[in-house]
Amino acid sequence: MPRNDNIPAPAVRRLSLYLRQLELFHAAEVPTVSSKELGETLHLSDAQVRKDLAYFGQFGQAGVGYRVPELIARVRRILGTDRKSNVLLVGWGNLGRALVSYRGFAEKGFEVAAVFDNDAAKIGRTVSAAAQLRVRPVADMPECVQALGIRLGILAVPAQAAQAVVEAMVQAGIRGVLNFAPVPLHVSGDVAISSVDLAVHLEQLSFQLTTGTE
Amino acid sequence: MPRNDNIPAPAVRRLSLYLRQLELFHAAEVPTVSSKELGETLHLSDAQVRKDLAYFGQFGQAGVGYRVPELIARVRRILGTDRKSNVLLVGWGNLGRALVSYRGFAEKGFEVAAVFDNDAAKIGRTVSAAAQLRVRPVADMPECVQALGIRLGILAVPAQAAQAVVEAMVQAGIRGVLNFAPVPLHVSGDVAISSVDLAVHLEQLSFQLTTGTE
DNA sequence: TTTTGTGAATTGCTTCACAGCA
DNA sequence: TGCTGTGAAGCAATTCACAAAA
Incomplete structure (x- = not known):
């Protein structure tokens, strides 16, 4: 091997x-x-x-x-994508909604099997009627992670909430986090973090325009 | 200097x-x-x-x-972000809608000043009442790029349409493209491309789980 | 012939360690 | 003393080039 x-x-x-x-x-x-x-x-x-x-x-x-x-x-x-796996999403905002309906995840074998938010106005709202999926409070995460065998989580909450939420995710047993909040996250132990800062990508393009574009 | x-x-x-x-x-x-x-x-x-x-x-x-x-x-x-600049978006789907309302762009000085799609059912729909922004056909792009001094574009269309659309963007005068379609884009000349494949990021996390997580 | 897999050479990036300045 | 800026050293990644396999 x-x-x-x-x-x-x-x-x-x-x-x-x-x-x-x-x-x-x-x-x-x-x-x-x-x-x-x-x-x-x-x-x-x-x-x-x-x-x-x-x-x-x-x-x-x-x-x-x-x-x-x-x-x-x-x-x-x-890569570990030869089988389907459940992932969760935290943050039922504009970006979160778009990510749940993004087909690319399912095509790679990732199923968004649970959605969390701490906004009382959002909890209980239907995410997907077909999958009988509703927005749940973050407090439910540990139980949910356990029940659905979830290892990966997507973080799409506002910047100021991100650090607290990622700690809750790790506490709940999440082993890898795809972070969309534009802040550096600090986690204990061997949890993998991959951050995507959408604005930073535009900024990098902007830089390439100022120099002789490569 | x-x-x-x-x-x-x-x-x-x-x-x-x-x-x-x-x-x-x-x-x-x-x-x-x-x-x-x-x-x-x-x-x-x-x-x-x-x-x-x-x-x-x-x-x-x-x-x-x-x-x-x-x-x-x-x-x-x-980085060239000491002044505000206009950017355009092509693809008024789930992801496109989320990106237009994403605040992080404006915070870095990027204003989504025009939105395009080729779906007849979407053309003319209101993107933002406040900004008096409506979805326009891709054919309008050259004129729009010129009028608004746009240099950067965000590409959020389905994979099979991406190559044709990016060519239209370059033709219209766009100099840098932030691509969300999961395909490699080929462009002529000195146009900068930055690709973000959301599913690939999850896949990378999945890999880190299979090895001793770094 | 075509094309892989791989040591060796090369290029590029990061870290070290310290002179110089406030 | 505290900290930057930077050549030199060390390390990592890429490219080269070729033996071996089909």
């Missing part, structure tokens, strides 16, 4: 992009791809693709390339 | 985080910060902070640190 750790973080990030592209190739019924083809669609060198994949195992066939369906299955396994 | 180029990309990304943190310090009326203090809140070393800032100029005072309001002004200048 190929071992993790001392795998470069950039390689892990790219692994998700390889999977996404492989799924596009698969939809187009392409049976095999070479590292060169895969790299070109993602603006990466063939050597980069091969080196990255080699961190996780030996998937290719010399002279042929990588068999698309097989590599998809293997990469999903590595 | 300190020169750009050969500034490491990671340093530019962190510059946005420094600014965000400096704004928090400023709100708390902290007059000066040292590289050590700034680094600690962001889990970075003091040397990293100093080296990063030094790529852009000499902002600190030996023995004192960095004066918060001054450094904020300087960093905004560098």
